Amino acid sequence: MDQKTVWIGTNWKMNKGPAEAVAAARALAAFRPPEGVRTFVNPPFTSLKDVSAVLQDSPMIVGAQNMFWEDSGAWTGEISAPMIAECGASMVVIGHSERRQHFGETDWTVNLKVRAALKHGLRPLVCIGDTLDEFEFGVSQETLARQAKIALHELSQEDFARVLIAYEPVWAIGAAGRPAEAPFVSQIHTKLRAVMQDITGPDSTVRIPLLYGGSVSQTNIRDYVALPDVDGVLIGRAGWEPADFMKLIDSVSTLVSARVDA
Numbered sequence: 498m499d500q501k502t503v504w505i506g507t508n509w510k511m512n513k514g515p516a517e518a519v520a521a522a523r524a525l526a527a528f529r530p531p532e533g534v535r536t537f538v539n540p541p542f543t544s545l546k547d548v549s550a551v552l553q554d555s556p557m558i559v560g561a562q563n564m565f566w567e568d569s570g571a572w573t574g575e576i577s578a579p580m581i582a583e584c585g586a587s588m589v590v591i592g593h594s595e596r597r598q599h600f601g602e603t604d605w606t607v608n609l610k611v612r613a614a615l616k617h618g619l620r621p622l623v624c625i626g627d628t629l630d631e632f633e634f635g636v637s638q639e640t641l642a643r644q645a646k647i648a649l650h651e652l653s654q655e656d657f658a659r660v661l662i663a664y665e666p667v668w669a670i671g672a673a674g675r676p677a678e679a680p681f682v683s684q685i686h687t688k689l690r691a692v693m694q695d696i697t698g699p700d701s702t703v704r705i706p707l708l709y710g711g712s713v714s715q716t717n718i719r720d721y722v723a724l725p726d727v728d729g730v731l732i733g734r735a736g737w738e739p740a741d742f743m744k745l746i747d748s749v750s751t752l753v754s755a756r757v758d759a
C-alpha cells in the first residue's frame with residue numbers, strides 16, 4: 498500500500514435492515530471510484546452476506562463492524578472472523594469508540610480481535626480515539642499511541658501490511674460531535690505516523706494507512722484528504738445515503754489525482 502492510495506468508507510452502524518441495505522448496495526454496485534481511491538462499506542451483520550453478494554464484482558470492499566476473537570463456541574450473540582469471511586466480507590472494523598464506550602471493549606480485546614481477523618484473512622480497520630476529557634487535558638497523543646501499540650502488539654510485517662488505522666476523536670463523532678480542525682488532525686496524524694514507524698520497526702517499509710473519522714461531510718472532506726499524513730476518511734452519517742457517499746468520493750478526485758501524479 499503506497500501513500501498515494503486514499504481510502505474512503507462508510508460505516509452504516511445500526512442502520513438499514515436487509516432490504517434497505519441491499520437497495521443501497523445495488524445503488525453503489527456500478528460506481529467506479531476515481532483512480533487512487535479504494536472504497537468500502539460496513540453494513541450491519543444482518544445484511545453482510547447479501548451486500549457482499551451484490552458488491553462482489555464491484556471495487557467496493559465490504560467489511561463488518563465488529564467481530565469476536567474466538568472462531569466458534571459458546572459465545573452467545575457473537576460473530577467470528579470465519580463467519581464474516583464466509584459471508585464474503587474482507588474487512589472488519591475493530592475497536593470503534595462506540596464499542597469501547599458502550600460494550601466494554603478494551604485495548605486488550607482489540608488486540609485479540611485484530612490478531613484473529615488477520616488469521617482469517619480479514620483486513621482489520623482499527624479505530625483509535627481520544628475522549629473529550631483526554632483532549633482537554635492534552636493527553637490525546639499518549640492515548641492514541643497506547644491504543645495503537647496495544648492493538649498492533651505482536652503482529653508480523655505481513656500483518657502490518659494489511660492493517661488500517663482510523664483516528665476518530667470521540668468528541669467529533671455523531672450529531673453532537675464537532676469535526677476536528679484540519680490543522681489539529683494534521684498534527685495528530687504526523688505524530689501517529691512516527692508511532693506507526695516505531696511499531697513496525699525502524700527498518701520496516703510498511704506504511705499503515707491512517708484515516709480520519711468524525712463528522713466528515715461534504716463541507717470538510719477535502720480539508721482532511723488534502724493533508725499529507727491523512728490516507729483517507731471513515732464517514733458515518735454523511736455517507737449513509739448512497740448518492741451522498743458517491744458524491745463525497747467524487748469530490749476528492751482532483752486531490753487524489755494530484756497525489757497519483759506527484
Ligand SMILES: O=C(COP(=O)(O)O)[C@@H](O)CO
Nearest residue numbers: 508670671711712732733734
Ligand atoms: O463513527 C464514525 C463517525 O460518524 P459520523 O456520523 O461521521 O460522525 C465513523 O466510524 C464512521 O461511522
